[in-house]
Amino acid sequence: xxxxxxxxxxxxxxxxxxIRRALLKAVAIPGYQVPFASREMPLAYGWGTGGMQVTAAVxxxxxVLKVIDQGADxxxxxxxxxxxxxxxxxxRTTERTAEATIIQTRHRIPETPLTAAxxxxxxxxxxxxxxxLEPRETETRRMHALADYGLMHVKLYEDIARHGRITLSYxxxxxxxxxxxxxPSPIPSFDNPKMHRxxxxxxxxxxxxxxxxxxxPYTSVESLAFEDHPFHxxxxxxxxxxxxxxxxxxxxxxxxxxxxxLFVCSDTDHCTTRRAAGHRGAxxxxxxxxxxx
Amino acid sequence: MTTLAPGFADPxxxxxxxxxxxxxxxxxxxTVLSLEAPPAPPPLAPAAGAIALTLCDADTAIWLDPAxxxxxxxxxxxxxxxxxxxxxxxxxxxxxAAQATAMPxxxxxxxxxxxxxxxxxxxxxxARLGAGTPLRLTGPGIETTTTLRVEGLPxxxxxxxxxxxxxxxxxxxxxxxxATSIAALPRSTAVTVG
Numbered sequence: 001x002x003x004x005x006x007x008x009x010x011x012x013x014x015x016x017x018x019i020r021r022a023l024l025k026a027v028a029i030p031g032y033q034v035p036f037a038s039r040e041m042p043l044a045y046g047w048g049t050g051g052m053q054v055t056a057a058v059x060x061x062x063x064v065l066k067v068i069d070q071g072a073d074x075x076x077x078x079x080x081x082x083x084x085x086x087x088x089x090x091x092r093t094t095e096r097t098a099e100a101t102i103i104q105t106r107h108r109i110p111e112t113p114l115t116a117a118x119x120x121x122x123x124x125x126x127x128x129x130x131x132x133l134e135p136r137e138t139e140t141r142r143m144h145a146l147a148d149y150g151l152m153h154v155k156l157y158e159d160i161a162r163h164g165r166i167t168l169s170y171x172x173x174x175x176x177x178x179x180x181x182x183x184p185s186p187i188p189s190f191d192n193p194k195m196h197r198x199x200x201x202x203x204x205x206x207x208x209x210x211x212x213x214x215x216x217p218y219t220s221v222e223s224l225a226f227e228d229h230p231f232h233x234x235x236x237x238x239x240x241x242x243x244x245x246x247x248x249x250x251x252x253x254x255x256x257x258x259x260x261x262l263f264v265c266s267d268t269d270h271c272t273t274r275r276a277a278g279h280r281g282a283x284x285x286x287x288x289x290x291x292x293x
Numbered sequence: 294m295t296t297l298a299p300g301f302a303d304p305x306x307x308x309x310x311x312x313x314x315x316x317x318x319x320x321x322x323x324t325v326l327s328l329e330a331p332p333a334p335p336p337l338a339p340a341a342g343a344i345a346l347t348l349c350d351a352d353t354a355i356w357l358d359p360a361x362x363x364x365x366x367x368x369x370x371x372x373x374x375x376x377x378x379x380x381x382x383x384x385x386x387x388x389x390a391a392q393a394t395a396m397p398x399x400x401x402x403x404x405x406x407x408x409x410x411x412x413x414x415x416x417x418x419x420a421r422l423g424a425g426t427p428l429r430l431t432g433p434g435i436e437t438t439t440t441l442r443v444e445g446l447p448x449x450x451x452x453x454x455x456x457x458x459x460x461x462x463x464x465x466x467x468x469x470x471x472a473t474s475i476a477a478l479p480r481s482t483a484v485t486v487g
Binding site for chain 2: 007008009013014016017018020021022023024025026027028029030032034035057058059060061141142144145146177179180199201214215216217218219220
């Protein structure tokens with residue numbers, strides 16, 4: 001069961017009610033950022049406190065929680081958040097995407113397609129897609145109110161004028177439900193198409209910036225682009241060294257001090273599952289393969 | 294001395310369970326779900342009571358229709374949630390109506406252009422969910438279209454919903470309640486008859 005002396009899932013009930021009210025409004029207005037009274041969590045802002053507060057408000061004793069950090073289940077951030085909820089909510093945790101009912105993520109969407117029975121909770125550092133273009137909250141808020149996204153299109157156009165293409169490879173802005181421009185959090189643009197009409201509910205929490213937003217199931221999520229410069233999700237043109245996958249998002253890992261490099265699946269569960277099924281990459285058997293097992 | 298009906302037996306777990314159903318209902322408009330709700334003082338429907346126990350507290354002003362403005366209902370809500378009961382529907386974060394016709398549709402807050410989330414959630418008690426007038430729903434959370442049958446909607450509801458949808462992203466979100474069942478119609482859902 002949960003930790004003695006603490007409320008179920010750490011947060012007190014009044015805080016959960018406040019977050020739950022914000023979540024319901026966020027779901028009712030897809031892509032719109034709802035301000036919320038973000039709390040201090042027992043780890044610093046920037047380590048997923050927004051996602052944790054959303055997870056704490058949503059999670060129940062029958063949930064199975066998976067936490068990933070850049071696709072990996074075994075990094076410090078993922079391990080400590082998973083342990084936090086195992087301790088405070090007494091929930092079962094898993095590294096298998098298909099087994100999870102709630103997946104808290106930092107900067108990736110799992111390769112395994114999500115189902116209607118799953119909730120994806122994103123940790124968001126900067127929820128305002130217009131913030132780098134306009135520092136004033138009053139102004140960005142008005143732009144969202146008026147659906148005035150000219151500034152964003154100018155930014156994308158300037159990219160094309162200078163570099164011949166849109167140079168954003170992560171946190172690539174999307175238009176949700178044809179109305180609100182939204183930051184998908186720093187997921188690679190490779191993952192953007194997975195948000196579009198996903199059967200899973202997607203919730204976003206930004207702890208330091210005190211915003212919650214959401215994308216309900218089967219909602220249109222369109223990556224911004226131009227007719228003559230369509231959206232191209234970016235991915236390394238390689239195959240995973242360990243499992244040989246060519247359709248998954250890859251991390252480039254420096255493996256020695258002589259310039260040796262290896263491309264491996266960023267989604268550790270995806271890679272492990274494929275290797276267990278007998279798939280082999282060019283560097284199969286590399287010491288890196290042991291890290292996730 | 295009057296006795297007060299109990300609220301949730303185990304508030305953290307019961308509120309979590311009820312909230313997940315509400316979240317699911319709001320994320321999948323038109324889906325009829327049931328809440329595990331303790332009996333609320335009549336005429337407050339158990340599911341409407343569970344919504345209040347789950348979401349309302351000292352930070353939320355609630356409006357009650359005349360049928361619900363009984364000493365028992367007010368005492369129960371105040372004791373278990375600590376919410377403020379207001380007379381002006383404009384101030385309410387949650388509006389509850391036991392008689393759906395009594396809901397002051399055009400007085401509820403729709404939020405502002407900058408803060409469309411600062412809007413009311415209207416909880417209508419209807420006779421039945423899953424039977425009655427078919428409503429055709431489209432929008433976020435619905436794969437193509439879906440049909441929700443409701444018995445006991447107030448006259449003018451569809452026309453009000455049309456205006457409400459036109460004002461998007463401003464608007465009022467609706468939860469329909471019958472006994473222990475709920476179905477949600479967030480502002481993003483387009484509703485037509487048929």
